[in-house]
Amino acid sequence: MSGITEADAANELMRLARAIARHDRLYHTEDSPEISDAAYDALVRRNAELEEQFPHLVRPDSPSRKVGHEVAASPLSKVRHEVRMMSLDNAFSDEEVEEFVARVRRFLALADDAPLAFTAEDKIDGLSCSLRYENSKLVRAATRGDGEVGEDVTANVAHVADVPQMLRGNVPDVFEVRGEIYMAKQDFAALNAAQQTAGGKIFANPRNAAAGSLRQKDANVTAQRPLRFWAHGWGAASEVPEASQFAMMKRLKDWGLPVSPDLLLCHSLEELLQHYRSIGARRGDLPYDIDGVVYKVDDLALQARLGFVAKAPRWALAHKFPAERAETTLEAIDIQVGRTGKLTPVGRLAPVLVGGVTVTNVTLHNRDEIARLGVRPGDRVVVQRAGDVIPQVVENLTRDEDRPAFAFPDHCPVCGSEAVAEEGEVDVRCTGGLICRAQQFERLRHFVSRAALDIEGLGEKSIAEFMELGWLAKGPGDIFRLKSRRPDLVGREGWQDKSVDNLLAAIEAKRSPDAARLLFGLGIRHVGAVTARDLMKRFESLPALRAAAERAHAGDADAIAELTSIDGVGPVVVEALGDFFHEDHNQAVWDDLLGQVSPPPYIVETTASAVSGKTVVFTGKLETMSRDEAKAQAERLGAKAAGSVSPKTDLVVAGPGAGSKLKKAAELGIEVIDEAAWAQIVAAAG
Numbered sequence: 001m002s003g004i005t006e007a008d009a010a011n012e013l014m015r016l017a018r019a020i021a022r023h024d025r026l027y028h029t030e031d032s033p034e035i036s037d038a039a040y041d042a043l044v045r046r047n048a049e050l051e052e053q054f055p056h057l058v059r060p061d062s063p064s065r066k067v068g069h070e071v072a073a074s075p076l077s078k079v080r081h082e083v084r085m086m087s088l089d090n091a092f093s094d095e096e097v098e099e100f101v102a103r104v105r106r107f108l109a110l111a112d113d114a115p116l117a118f119t120a121e122d123k124i125d126g127l128s129c130s131l132r133y134e135n136s137k138l139v140r141a142a143t144r145g146d147g148e149v150g151e152d153v154t155a156n157v158a159h160v161a162d163v164p165q166m167l168r169g170n171v172p173d174v175f176e177v178r179g180e181i182y183m184a185k186q187d188f189a190a191l192n193a194a195q196q197t198a199g200g201k202i203f204a205n206p207r208n209a210a211a212g213s214l215r216q217k218d219a220n221v222t223a224q225r226p227l228r229f230w231a232h233g234w235g236a237a238s239e240v241p242e243a244s245q246f247a248m249m250k251r252l253k254d255w256g257l258p259v260s261p262d263l264l265l266c267h268s269l270e271e272l273l274q275h276y277r278s279i280g281a282r283r284g285d286l287p288y289d290i291d292g293v294v295y296k297v298d299d300l301a302l303q304a305r306l307g308f309v310a311k312a313p314r315w316a317l318a319h320k321f322p323a324e325r326a327e328t329t330l331e332a333i334d335i336q337v338g339r340t341g342k343l344t345p346v347g348r349l350a351p352v353l354v355g356g357v358t359v360t361n362v363t364l365h366n367r368d369e370i371a372r373l374g375v376r377p378g379d380r381v382v383v384q385r386a387g388d389v390i391p392q393v394v395e396n397l398t399r400d401e402d403r404p405a406f407a408f409p410d411h412c413p414v415c416g417s418e419a420v421a422e423e424g425e426v427d428v429r430c431t432g433g434l435i436c437r438a439q440q441f442e443r444l445r446h447f448v449s450r451a452a453l454d455i456e457g458l459g460e461k462s463i464a465e466f467m468e469l470g471w472l473a474k475g476p477g478d479i480f481r482l483k484s485r486r487p488d489l490v491g492r493e494g495w496q497d498k499s500v501d502n503l504l505a506a507i508e509a510k511r512s513p514d515a516a517r518l519l520f521g522l523g524i525r526h527v528g529a530v531t532a533r534d535l536m537k538r539f540e541s542l543p544a545l546r547a548a549a550e551r552a553h554a555g556d557a558d559a560i561a562e563l564t565s566i567d568g569v570g571p572v573v574v575e576a577l578g579d580f581f582h583e584d585h586n587q588a589v590w591d592d593l594l595g596q597v598s599p600p601p602y603i604v605e606t607t608a609s610a611v612s613g614k615t616v617v618f619t620g621k622l623e624t625m626s627r628d629e630a631k632a633q634a635e636r637l638g639a640k641a642a643g644s645v646s647p648k649t650d651l652v653v654a655g656p657g658a659g660s661k662l663k664k665a666a667e668l669g670i671e672v673i674d675e676a677a678w679a680q681i682v683a684a685a686g
């Protein structure tokens with residue numbers, strides 16, 4: 001790293017802060033990480049290195065100071081933790097563990113030969129949960145959130161059998177148990193299989209599945225998910241009846257709380273490392289995912305003296321396992337075709353055990369990735385599995401330059417249409433559109449999925465079956481004609497009267513669908529769920545939207561201006577809409593579909609108020625509601641919630657920490673009010 005200039009370091013720190021914040025949001029709030037934990041940890045390490053070299057460049061929003069992700073936007077109620085919930089410092093090598101032990105000794109001014117004990121237990125890969133017991137009774141369960149404010153999941157944990165509603169024995173009046181909600185590997189695989197059939201969300205790993213299952217607004221959903229729990233510590237307590245971590249953990253067990261079966265009291269660095277290796281060797285066979293071993297100073301008085309650094313206790317360390325790797329042969333490269341026609345290469349492997357899981361497929365991402373790795377069928381490759389279930393090829397071991405490189409197809413393997421990469425894009429796409437069966441299938445699957453039309457019971461297996469029978473040839477409109485197939489369907493394998501009736505009823509229930517969901521379900525490029533809602537709010541009916549899109553496509557400046565005046569709609573969306581309606585087969589699909597369904601006008605009910613017709617900007621930290629809720633309130637009151645302050649802004653609602661937007665409002669002479677004043681406007685509108 002030597003030689004990096006200060007300016008470059010500042011820039012890189014800015015990029016890292018942004019990237020890490022984005023991955024934190026994807027991981028902690030959406031339970032859908034895009035990168036592996038190892039890749040994420042590498043970003044965090046790089047950030048730490050730069051901060052160490054340039055301490056004066058540490059940013060106020062540095063990831064090194066933050067725990068998890070804020071929960072303001074969560075639909076669940078919020079809970080402020082009486083004692084902050086922390087993260088853990090990481091170590092990846094024996095030397096770093098040695099340094100940790102030495103650091104603890106130095107801090108406590110202990111002689112090298114003075115006894116110092118640690119507990120060691122596996123670091124289970126789930127999500128933190130705080131359970132507050134008052135007079136032995138569970139009164140509240142909360143997630144970690146950003147460490148200070150988490151989400152209330154009391155109703156949800158009621159469905160987790162491992163979490164006792166009552167503790168037994170002699171329990172302090174107030175005691176907050178801290179531990180981990182997790183999902184066993186087998187349960188995770190079964191859940192994903194069921195989700196796949198039902199067209200639901202597929203989780204990347206057991207941790208994300210556990211988090212997504214627990215953090216449900218509707219606790220009945222949680223009830224159907226097989227969640228487990230074990231305790232690894234405590235927070236606020238009216239009394240801590242033992243003097244050591246190990247003895248306290250035994251207490252927790254006596255009170256009826258599960259703890260790790262691998263909790264061990266160690267008296268030296270060697271014992272710690274030995275336990276780490278012992279657990280590591282059994283890792284693949286454990287019924288749950290773990291990503292390391294946690295060491296904690298055993299003596300609670302010493303823990304208190306050691307205290308905390310920015311976001312982690314000084315008395316604990318997470319010794320992480322390296323990403324798991326194995327060598328095997330890449331037997332073939334298959335090309336899959338997605339909903340938008342994207343050609344995705346999938347590597348087929350000679351089956352190989354990576355960290356206890358048999359791996360037969362790897363994603364190769366795209367054409368560039370294949371070129372970068374230089375892989376061809378027959379090559380020996382190194383496969384890595386790091387936390388996630390989709391393994392990757394990290395290295396090609398075959399270095400024979402004579403064999404030709406893999407030729408990425410220039411035609412769709414399914415429909416034979418030409419496959420091209422648009423300028424500046426890495427993805428190669430089939431140009432066959434709706435004549436391509438692969439795209440037809442993926443589009444139908446998307447159309448009925450939860451975020452779109454949400455037709456229950458019409459999973460990918462049924463879609464494949466009906467497509468095979470030629471029942472869905474015209475596109476989504478055919479779904480609504482399936483009722484005429486009832487006699488043919490009953491009696492087919494896997495279909496009984498009742499299941500057919502259920503399916504047909506679920507379809508009939510969507511004859512007057514939500515227009516925004518229908519629009520989203522059509523899978524127009526760049527029109528996601530949010531954009532679809534924003535478009536429908538403006539145009540209210542699908543024909544009105546189509547007319548505007550067609551006029552815009554023909555170059556009508558007014559139509560283009562009207563479309564782009566919508567927040568979040570830019571030229572890219574306008575072009576995608578225009579292109580979509582310009583295609584004959586899309587028009588046919590659209591007309592056919594709208595002959596089957598009639599979405600009611602898309603009108604967001606509004607109440608007359610002091611801010612009707614005005615443009616409002618929310619900035620800073622809102623205390624009583626999430627940003628999304630505030631925006632929804634504004635919309636209900638007939639106001640427009642905008643993201644940035646401009647001369648068009650009428651009102652700024654500012655909470656603590658409001659920065660540049662507040663300054664801009666002052667410059668432009670725009671009225672600024674606080675959250676309480678906003679609440680009065682809302683209350684006055686009734």
Ligand SMILES: NC(=O)c1ccc[n+]([C@@H]2O[C@H](COP(=O)([O-])OP(=O)(O)OC[C@H]3O[C@@H](n4cnc5c(N)ncnc54)[C@H](O)[C@@H]3O)[C@@H](O)[C@H]2O)c1
Binds near residue numbers: 086
């Ligand atoms: N892939 C991504 O995009 C992405 C994004 C954000 C975070 N992450 C991953 O999340 C983790 C970072 O999150 P973090 O700050 O919570 O750190 P962490 O999860 O590594 O460590 C802290 C947590 O470990 C848990 N834990 C498990 N066993 C424990 C035990 N025996 N004793 C004490 N605590 C125990 C606690 O819940 C605690 O909050 C990393 O593993 C990182 O790779 C990944």
Ligand SMILES: [Zn+2]
Binds near residue numbers: 431438
């Ligand atoms: Zn095709």
